[in-house]
Amino acid sequence: MVETTEVNSREHLDELYGEYTEQGYEGQMIRLDGPYENKRSPKLLKRKEFMDKEYKILGYEEGEGNRAGTIKHFKFENEYGRPFNSNVKGSFEYLADLLEKADDLIGVEATVKFFNLTPDGVPRFPYVIAIRDYE
Incomplete structure (x- = not known):
């Protein structure tokens, strides 16, 4: 099971991104509000900085x-x-x-x-x- 954190601001999103990358993760997954889809979804975004x-x-x-x-x-x-x-x-x-x-x-x-x-x-x-x- 993957932990999910509700985020309501860009600042909070950026703060979590910093925590994740410090822990060694490549980035973060951002799920927009909506039902789960068992396929590729435009409501699920990957954030990786280059x-x-x-x-x-x-x-x-x-x-x-x-x-x-x-x-x-x-x-x-x-x-x-x-x-x-x-x-x-x-x-x-x-x-x-x-x-x-x-x-x-x-x-x-x-x-x-x-x-x-x-x-x-x-x-x-x-x-x-x-x-x-x-x-």
């Missing part, structure tokens, strides 16, 4: 199969020297354009959005949302 940070592009990998000719991911390191890969958000055309210019992007700062950091400081579920001075 963070973003700038990292220097160190390399890249090309996609395979139906993603051939596009960027599969960029390679980065965190401040402790731990490597990680990050997918890139964008259309097929955008990812193909990035692959053409990828060698010139090495050393450029990219904004990586992610859920949180692992104990090693590596972004969890990362994806590139912007590349500095690109376009």
Whole structure:
């Protein structure tokens, strides 16, 4: 059985969110007033906060199969020297354009959005949302 807490203000909702994340939960589920539905429901919302940070592009990998000719991911390191890969958000055309210019992007700062950091400081579920001075 999962505990349910009635909330009547944004402040209370935010306070509970802080408590849940401090306890190690990913976020909170918000159920709007209404009857239970035994399926996906627009009255049940998931709240997870994301963070973003700038990292220097160190390399890249090309996609395979139906993603051939596009960027599969960029390679980065965190401040402790731990490597990680990050997918890139964008259309097929955008990812193909990035692959053409990828060698010139090495050393450029990219904004990586992610859920949180692992104990090693590596972004969890990362994806590139912007590349500095690109376009």
